[in-house]
Amino acid sequence: MTSSLGLDGIKARQQKTWASGDYGAVAALIHPMSESLVQAADLTAGSRVVDIATGTGNAAIAAARCLCDVTGVDYVPELLERGRARAQAEHLPVTFVEGDAEALPCRDGEYDAAFSVVGIMFAPDQEKSAAELTRVVRSGGTIGMANWAPDGFIGELFRTVGRRVPPPPGVRAPVEWGSEPRLRELFGDRVRDLRVTRRDFVFRFGSPDDFADYFRVHYGPTLKAFEALDDDNGKLLHADLVDLATRYNVATDGTAKIPSAYVEVLATRV
Structure with missing residues (x-):
């Protein structure tokens, strides 16, 4: 059990991690996951x-x-x-607000629908963030998530990096949000009609090496892992990532097509 003080420290480090690299470049790749979820929510x-x-x-x-x-x-x-720049470029009136998934700056039942796409799953306190997610949705409203699956490519990526740079002790793995039993445990009786659909998102790169380089430069958690290692261990981690991408690669033309399993989650607020 990690203390609240310990979780606060982890959260502060996470903020710096997500601000590093260029997460926008990674988010642009996985945007179809959000479109799929929103369309499914109707x-x-x-x-x-x-x-x-x-x-x-x-x-x-x-x-x-x-x-x-x-x-x-x-x-x-x-x-x-x-996000603001993207919305403005499309002339879409989205309001962006700074706030913590574990203490949302929102009223009870304020929204008809709440979404999180590979987002809330990284909050250190899973129970608190699940409670907040449901709190802000009105009765009869929709809750939608897309979470990486524990047994998929990204789940294996996290374990691969974790063998070189161990995660903080006492914090549950983010990919537990990709497990239906854990989702039912987290939501409890606050939702009904929980539907968990397994899907694949396919990453496409010029080669497995290109994947490893891209995530090393752009994806904050991977970038920070490399920064924590000396040169020799950094080379080993890079080789690990190339090997991982090669094992999951389904392309036969020398490029990389890497299916990564995730769950699309929809539920109705009680």
Whole structure:
């Protein structure tokens, strides 16, 4: 059991991690996950929607394209600025607000729908963030998530990096949010009609080496892992990532097509 003080320290480090590199470059690749989730939720124009741990605004922008009244919340100001720029470029009226997924700056039942796409799953206190996610949705409203699966490519990526740079002790793995039993445990009786659909997102790169280089430069958690290692161990981690991408690669033309399993989650607030 990790103390609240310990979780606060982990959260502060996470903020710096997500602000490092260029998460917007990674978010741009996985934007189709948000479009898929929002379409599956079958929103009504004018619905009040919040995208929690919005990052650079993928799900917020997808919902705004459905002419919803959208707010995006994240605790990394640098990512919010990117989200604002994206929304403005598309002339979409999204409001971006700084806030913590474990203590949302939102009223009880304020929204008709709440989404989080590979966002809330990284909050250190899973129970608290699940409670907040459900708290801000009205009775009968929609909760939607997309979470990396424990047994998929990204789940294996986290374990691969963790063998070189261990995660903080006492914190549950983010990919537990990709497990239906854990989702049912976290949501409890606050939701009904929980639907968990397994999907694959396919990363596409010029080669497995290109994947390793891209994630080393752009993806904050991987970048920070490399920064924590000396040159020799950094080379070993790079080789680990190339090997991982090679094992999951389904392309036969020398490029890389890497399916990464995730779960698309929809539920109705009780």
